Amino acid sequence: xxxxxxxxxxxxxxxxxxxxxxxxxxxxxxxxxxxxxxxxxxxxxxxxxxxxxxxxxxxxxxxxxxxxxxxxxxxxxxxxxxxxxxxxxxxxxxxxxxxxxxxxxxxxxxxxxxxxxxxxxxxxxxxxxxxxxxxxxxxxxxxxxxxxxxxxxxxxxxxxxxxxxxxxxxxxxxxxxxxxxxx
Numbered sequence: 001x002x003x004x005x006x007x008x009x010x011x012x013x014x015x016x017x018x019x020x021x022x023x024x025x026x027x028x029x030x031x032x033x034x035x036x037x038x039x040x041x042x043x044x045x046x047x048x049x050x051x052x053x054x055x056x057x058x059x060x061x062x063x064x065x066x067x068x069x070x071x072x073x074x075x076x077x078x079x080x081x082x083x084x085x086x087x088x089x090x091x092x093x094x095x096x097x098x099x100x101x102x103x104x105x106x107x108x109x110x111x112x113x114x115x116x117x118x119x120x121x122x123x124x125x126x127x128x129x130x131x132x133x134x135x136x137x138x139x140x141x142x143x144x145x146x147x148x149x150x151x152x153x154x155x156x157x158x159x160x161x162x163x164x165x166x167x168x169x170x171x172x173x174x175x176x177x178x179x180x181x182x183x
Contacts, residue, residue: 012169022049
């Protein structure tokens with residue numbers, strides 16, 4: 001098996017876990033009476049789950065940027081699968097998810113720079129963070145969770161991020177005799 005297919009398989013498998021867990025947590029907690037937006041724990045848990053999804057989507061962006069642009073492994077995938085992976089990356093860019101991770105999820109301060117020089121540094125406001133997050137989730141948290149990992153995979157149409165990544169991982173595994181799925 002080509003080493004890059006093996007690397008991709010591991011990376012995709014890790015992404016699947018990193019994207020599935022927050023969706024499951026949010027879904028299961030959503031079934032508890034009192035787990036509503038007005039509850040302070042709802043905000044905290046939702047932020048934790050969304051932060052993990054944002055980090056995982058950024059990892060996908062990095063993987064796609066490394067393998068999808070420069071290496072042949074992505075390009076050997078069936079065209080429909082390659083297009084779906086390309087679409088995920090485009091959506092990450094359109095929603096400014098990577099920018100949000102770099103400014104809000106990973107830091108407490110925002111910086112204004114002029115070249116390498118920091119001109120100012122100030123704390124990020126809750127309102128600014130919420131506004132940027134609303135751009136990412138298009139003001140619909142549940143739809144965002146379903147785009148990444150549907151609450152009901154059995155009735156999904158196969159277009160979620162997790163389902164596409166699963167197909168990509170399976171394709172990578174088919175490129176050699178070894179079974180690469182981590183247990």
